Amino acid sequence: MLLNLFGHFIDVLSRRVVALLLLSFLTACSQQIARQTCVPxxxxxxxxxxxxxxxLTDAQHRxxxxxxxxxFTRGQDSHELLTQLDVNSQRMTLVGLAPLGQALFTLVYDGQTLQSEQSLLLGEQFKAEYLMAIMQLIYWPTEQVNQQLSGGNLITISCDMALCKQLVDDNGASITLTYNNIDPWLAQVNVDIDAADIHLQINPIE
Known part of the structure; x- marks a missing residue:
């Protein structure tokens, strides 16, 4: 499932030149979808x-x-996406932007329901909620992630970076997170999903 998701996402990005030619039309054509809040x-x-x-229990991050x-890197293919992540006491919002700044998808999670509005360009198989789940895996406290995680466990591991974590499932499959700053919100974060041959590098922009 995860392989199909990011594989489809990277395939979409690889067609970005054609997409941008059509974007002025397609950004006006979007669909509103209620998404599942639990993902594999x-x-x-x-x-x-x-x-x-x-x-938000950390007073430094209100x-x-x-x-x-x-x-996003998969095999020899590598593509970029600009994202805007907003979190307040009521909701979490994740917006994905094309290279020229047009919104491709907007996800809003209010703690109960997850609503997605996305460009028809992305197709029905694109499920941006997986990216929101990865964002929580990166930034939420480990103990909070594990309370919502079944069939696996997120742990802190030793490494030569400022901080490293690894999600290991019951079959031994893993997702590795490495941070170049002890504060995740300030860090460049690398996410390696070995089973899907996928690497994500997430850089905060001042």
Whole structure:
């Protein structure tokens, strides 16, 4: 499932030149979709989205507004997406932007329901809620992630970076997270999904 999701996403990005020619028309054509709040991250591990209160307990991070450049690599293919992540006491919002700044998808999670509005360009198979789940895996406290994780466990591991975590499922499959800053919100974060041959590099933009 995860392989199909990101594989489809990278296939979409690889057609970005054609997409941008059509974007002025297609951005006006979007669909509103109610999404599932629980997603499989590996063949065994399933994660259900945490409420925003789980991350806003840290007084240093009230009303989070973070712009990021996300680089997706699969095999020899590599593509970029600009994202805007906003978190407050009521909701978590994730917006994906094309290279020229047009919104491709908007996800809004209110702690109960997840609503997605996305360009028809992305197709019905594109499920941006997986990216929102990855964002929570990166930024939410480990103990909060594990409360919402079944079939696996997120742990902190030793490494030569400022911080490293690994999600290991019941079959031994893993997702590895590495941070170049002890504060995840300030860090460049690398996410390696070995089973799907996918690497994500997430850079915060000042």
């Amino acid at each position: 991250l590996t063949s065994e591990a399933q994660y259900c989205l945490n409420p925003t209160s789980s991350v 009303d989070i507004n973070l712009t990021q450049m996300v680089n």
